[in-house]
Amino acid sequence: MTNEAGLEFENDNYDEMERLAGINTAAANSDDSRQKVLEWLFNGDTGISSKSLAAEFLGVDNKRKGRFYCYPPSDPSDLGRCLRLIEVAPAVRACVDTLAEKSDSWAKIAPVWDKITESMKKEVGINWEKGNSAPLTYEMMKAAGV
Secondary structure (H helix, E strand, O other): OEOOOOOEOOOOOHHHHHHHHOEOHHHOOOHHHHHHHHHHHOOOOOOHHHHHHHHHHHOEOHHHOOOOOOOOOOOHHHHHHHHHHHHHOHHHHHHHHHHHHHOHHHHHHHHHHHHHHHHHHHHOOOOOOOOOOOHHHHHHHHHHOO
């Protein structure tokens, strides 16, 4: 079965997928954004930090978060995955701030998130279309303490 975004799924029943995954759908911001995040989870462009944002957005039960739940991006590659998720579902951006309230590591990067984002966009682009190394962005991330 193919959904509206052209992605193939064996089961287009998102409520059942969410129930099996332990996702609290009441916490998700909107049906459209929730669907986009769920589809993004299956696209392969994921990492620990971007999954942290997705889990926060979807309201995944704390018991299912695991030891990597609250890791912020540690380098421009991680940051790019987070930014591509936010590009797909802009409402996820708010989760940077909610994670900062729950995690010391996210609290370090949240205040400078927008500056770091702009740095990466200018330096290499969030899809790496302008280059293959982002030393300025990396230095900003390290200066933030992540």
